Structure formats: structure tokens, C-alpha cells
Amino acid sequence: MSLKSIAAKFFAQRIYKKTQAWANSPIETQKAVFQNLIQDAKQTQFGKDHHFDKIKAYEDFANEVPVRDYEALKSYVDRVVKGEENILWKGKPLYFAKTSGTTSGAKYIPLTKESMPYHIEAARNAILHYIHESGNADFVNGKMIFLQGSPILDEKNGIKLGRLSGIVAHFVPKYLQKNRLPSWETNCIEDWETKVDAIVGETINENMTVISGIPSWVQMYFEKLQQRAAKPVGDIFKNFNLFIYGGVNYEPYRAKFENLIGRKVDSIELFPASEGFFAYQDSQKEKGMLLLLNSGIFYEFIKTEDFYSEKPKRYTIGEVELGVNYVLIISTNAGLWGYNIGDTVQFTSLKPYRVIVSGRIKHYISAFGEHVIGKEVESALQEAMEGTNIRVNEFTVAPQITPKEGLPYHEWFIEFENEPQDFEIFAEALDNAMRKQNIYYDDLIVGNVLRKVVITKVAKNGFQNYMKSMGKLGGQNKIPRLSNDRKIVDLLA
Structure with missing residues (x-):
């Protein structure tokens, strides 16, 4: 075993213990996050408009701050985009994650110096939990790839902006730089098909051990690899044993992936979004992803069946139930308040709190009252x-x-x-x-x-x-x- 593998195991044990500390005190942890958020945002324009100085408990917050989506929060975001300070959060954001909107066109999601580190730590900690549970750390010696957007960033009123995955590419830890593929130049290619062809060329002769990305696009990469080499991906990358994914459910793709790879590989599910990194799979043995209660995000939940009623009940972490479909509502240290991200979740465990992503509140079929998700x-x-x-x-x-x-x-x-x-x-x-x-x-x-x-x-x-x-x-x-x-x-x- 290499020194790098040994160090990874020690680090994994340390992070596991830190996680257990807050996961075993979920209500207290969320209460502390809530109080810190309110305190830090009192002097912002949003905080003044919603009387944060008078908020002493969650009930006060729920009375002052309505649930909003991006369109409803847009008047505040527009001021941040124009370069104004202290609107939704202290100072100015470090970045805007640019995403596709609905009625508003492009959406600009702020990323602050307080929120950005959690995006990086969560992805790292997911891998460390896998190492702690499985004892497998040999993959840290090989090459790793994340199929992501271009890291080339634009600028708007002095604030850098781009796709979240492209922004995150600027924060890859130094100890992973030598292991990381594709090259910066290839990652900057905008045309996706051209980019995947270039990634195939760069990786086909490397010792790839970890591959990460949205399953549908990793599938395209695997198919091109197989066409180029005329053999299964598992034969091309003999030490490839860990697939990390997010964005969509892997299960519909699993059979196709195992056929393309030629064998089964372990997988880790992540729940990241521009608005925050919410959960990751902390165990290969348990269903669901660990909800990150200590990451600068205060969570609320609304039952999907009640969401479109006039005044739906908002639940906090200590009030949720197993198997119920909830709309996920967040307040964050990036300045999103009572924010509906559009995702729905179900809890698979309450000790600790684990979730699965059950769908999107706007993506359903209910043409006849069936509300299929x-x-x-x-x-x-x-x-x-x-x-x-x-x-x-x-x-x-x-x-x-x-x-x-x-x-x-x-x-x-x-x-x-x-x-x-x-x-x-x-x-x-x-x-x-x-x-x-x-x-x-x-x-x-x-x-x-x-x-x-x-x-x-x-x-x-x-x-x-x-x-x-x-x-x-x-x-x-x-x-x-x-x-x-x-x-x-x-x-x-």
C-alpha cells in the first residue's frame, strides 16, 4: 500500500468522526446553522426588509420569509448582478453559477466565500466516507476524471460567472492535480462531442481508477471508448472500480453501464446543485444520501401534496417522516432565503437523516389527477x-x-x-x-x-x-x- 493510500485512510477516519459528531445531533446542528445565518445577514437589504433583527426563533422566520423560487427572488438577485453589495448576503458573491431558467431566462445563483468551500468539501468527504467504510484506498494512486462544463469563466460587474462544474474545476486540491484528467485545455472545449472525443484520446492509455459525471454523458464517453478500443471499458481501465455520479438516478442506466464496463463497479451518489451541495451517499450498505446539516444550509420541507395550497405547512428537520414526498426548501450562506430549488426528496432514514431525490416539483404527470413523479x-x-x-x-x-x-x-x-x-x-x-x-x-x-x-x-x-x-x-x-x-x-x- 502506498503512502498516499495510507494517508487517505487516516484522513477518512478523521472526517468520518467529524461527520458523526453533527449527524448524531441533527436538531441542535440545524438550530446553530439557522442562528448563524440570521445573525450574519441582519444588515443585508434582505435582512432589513424581513426584520431579521426581530427573529428569535424559527417560527418568526417562517412568518417573515415566504417560500420563493428564483422568479420571486429575482428583484434581489438583479441588484446583486448589477454589482450592489450587502443585498442577499454580506458583501458581494465570489461567483455566479449560471443556469438555465424558465420564465426568467438565465439564472444567476450566487456563490460566496462562505458557501464555496462546502461544495468542495462535500465531494471530497463522499469519497472519504467510501474509503472509511470499504477500506479501499488504492484508487487514489490512479487517474480520476470528472466530465464537467468548461472552466472558462465570464465576468459580470466584477464577479466571475460560469457553470457550477466549471467554477469547481478552479478549486481542485493540489494533491489531486497530478491525478486529474482531462487536461485544462481539453476541459475548455465548448462543443461536447468534440470534447468527449478529446477526453477519449487523453484517457484511453491511462490508469483510470475513478470516473465521475452525469450517467447519460458518461455513457457517451464509455461508448466512444469501446468503439475506439473494441473492448469493454473494464478491460481498457483494469483498475477502474469507482463511479461517482449525480443529477439523475443511476438505476435505469446500471445494466447498460455494467455491459459497457464488463463488470460491476462500486458507485457513490451525490446531490449537488448550484444552490448548494445537499447530500452524498455515505454508505454502500444503506439506502439514500446523508443530508448535510452542517454545511451552511438551513432546510425546510413542504409535503408535495400540500405545496400548491394557499399556506402549506413548513416542516423542519425534527418533524419529517419516512417515505413522504417533500419539496426541499433552503436558506443558505450564499443568500438564498426560503428558496424552493424545485427538487423533491423522501427520507429513507431518520438516524442519521438520509434522503433520495424523488423528482422535480414541476416534472410530473397529473393530467388525470394521478400525480406520477x-x-x-x-x-x-x-x-x-x-x-x-x-x-x-x-x-x-x-x-x-x-x-x-x-x-x-x-x-x-x-x-x-x-x-x-x-x-x-x-x-x-x-x-x-x-x-x-x-x-x-x-x-x-x-x-x-x-x-x-x-x-x-x-x-x-x-x-x-x-x-x-x-x-x-x-x-x-x-x-x-x-x-x-x-x-x-x-x-x-
Whole structure:
């Protein structure tokens, strides 16, 4: 074992103990974070407008600060973007993470000197928890890759801006610089297909041990590697044993990945966003990701079923329940207050608090009152594929409300790697799995309001071509698992 591996194990043990200290005192930890946030933001414009000087307890905060999304907070953000100080947080942000907006166009999410370190530490600590639990640290001697956006940053009123993954690239610790691929020059390539080709060229003869990125884009990288070398990825990279991912559920991709790699590899799930790094998988044995309660973020939760009511109840960490679908609300040391990031979560454990990402509050199908969410369609597809050689590259689901004939239905647009021998049998299995996942959907089938799912095949690379046509090929972009309209699927058909 190398000195680097030994040092990694000692460091992992130290970080594990620090994590246990706050994870075992979750309510106290969140209370301290809350008090620090309020104290630090009292003299900001937002703090003055919302009477932070009078806030003594969470109940005061909930009364003063409504739940907002980006559009509702935009008047404050616009002032920060113009270069004004002390608006949402002390001073000016270090960076803006630029993301795609909805009604507002581009979104500028502030990153401050207080918030930025947590983005870096969380990704590091996820790997260290894996080392502590598994005892496997040999991979630190090999090469590591993260498929990410360009690190080239623009500037707006003296503040650097770019994609979060590109900003994070500037903070790679020195002890990882020699191990990290691709090169800076390759990472700066904007065109995704050209970039992936260059990454293949740089990595194909290296000792790659860790590969990280959104599964759909890592899949493209693996396919190009396999085409170039004419052998499985696991034979190209004999010491590759750890895949780190975030952004989407890995399970629908797992069978395809294991086929491309030629064997199983361990994986670590992350829950990062421009607004904060919220959770990471701290155990290979337990379901869910450890919610980071000591990272400058105060969490609130609203049940999805109540979210659109006039005044939904807001829950704090000590009030949540297992298996309930919650909209995640955050207040952060980057100056986001009562902020709805759009993600929904479910708790898989309360000791410690672990979550899974169940979907997006705006990504659902409820054309007939069924309120199907992302987790349900992913789980149904996984169940329908079990025990078969069917493999799926990508998929999305949309309602067909006005069919030319017959009852309405949910239409699954699927790009298969290995397609079913009998589509009717597969559609039946998929529909049965969906009925188990969602009782409202089952009622609609039983009541002859809906007919069973319809599967529409998408041509090879159909989803990639769609993303390319939308200017969203690569990086952190991903296909929504489902929509309540047909805007996406009409362009796929």
C-alpha cells in the first residue's frame, strides 16, 4: 500500500468522526446553522426588509420569509448582478453559477466565500466516507476524471460567472492535480462531442481508477471508448472500480453501464446543485444520501401534496417522516432565503437523516389527477426490466390526452440498447409496475379512465440529437423523466 493510500485512510477516519459528531445531533446542528445565518445577514437589504433583527426563533422566520423560487427572488438577485453589495448576503458573491431558467431566462445563483468551500468539501468527504467504510484506498494512486462544463469563466460587474462544474474545476486540491484528467485545455472545449472525443484520446492509455459525471454523458464517453478500443471499458481501465455520479438516478442506466464496463463497479451518489451541495451517499450498505446539516444550509420541507395550497405547512428537520414526498426548501450562506430549488426528496432514514431525490416539483404527470413523479417511473422501468436482457439508454414519459382513438394513456418514449422481443409483454409488465408504484394511476386504469401504457421507440441517439438541437448537449444538462405536456416528446417523435 502506498503512502498516499495510507494517508487517505487516516484522513477518512478523521472526517468520518467529524461527520458523526453533527449527524448524531441533527436538531441542535440545524438550530446553530439557522442562528448563524440570521445573525450574519441582519444588515443585508434582505435582512432589513424581513426584520431579521426581530427573529428569535424559527417560527418568526417562517412568518417573515415566504417560500420563493428564483422568479420571486429575482428583484434581489438583479441588484446583486448589477454589482450592489450587502443585498442577499454580506458583501458581494465570489461567483455566479449560471443556469438555465424558465420564465426568467438565465439564472444567476450566487456563490460566496462562505458557501464555496462546502461544495468542495462535500465531494471530497463522499469519497472519504467510501474509503472509511470499504477500506479501499488504492484508487487514489490512479487517474480520476470528472466530465464537467468548461472552466472558462465570464465576468459580470466584477464577479466571475460560469457553470457550477466549471467554477469547481478552479478549486481542485493540489494533491489531486497530478491525478486529474482531462487536461485544462481539453476541459475548455465548448462543443461536447468534440470534447468527449478529446477526453477519449487523453484517457484511453491511462490508469483510470475513478470516473465521475452525469450517467447519460458518461455513457457517451464509455461508448466512444469501446468503439475506439473494441473492448469493454473494464478491460481498457483494469483498475477502474469507482463511479461517482449525480443529477439523475443511476438505476435505469446500471445494466447498460455494467455491459459497457464488463463488470460491476462500486458507485457513490451525490446531490449537488448550484444552490448548494445537499447530500452524498455515505454508505454502500444503506439506502439514500446523508443530508448535510452542517454545511451552511438551513432546510425546510413542504409535503408535495400540500405545496400548491394557499399556506402549506413548513416542516423542519425534527418533524419529517419516512417515505413522504417533500419539496426541499433552503436558506443558505450564499443568500438564498426560503428558496424552493424545485427538487423533491423522501427520507429513507431518520438516524442519521438520509434522503433520495424523488423528482422535480414541476416534472410530473397529473393530467388525470394521478400525480406520477420521477421516482415512480424510474422504479417501474427497473422492475419491468428485471430478469430480462432489455437495456435502456434514455427515456421520458408524457400523457396523451387526445388520442386519435380509444382512451387516453401515458406514452413512454424509450431509446433501447437491447429492445424487448415482445413489446406487448414488456408494456404489460411496465404498466403493472406503474400500478404498484402509484395507487391513483391504478385507480384510473381500473376505472377505464386510462388505458395501459404505450411504448414509442426513439431512434438511436434520438435523445442526444434532441439535446443538441436545444443547445443542451453535455455538461450538467439532463432529460426530464416526465412532463405534464408533450413539448419535449413532440420533438422526439
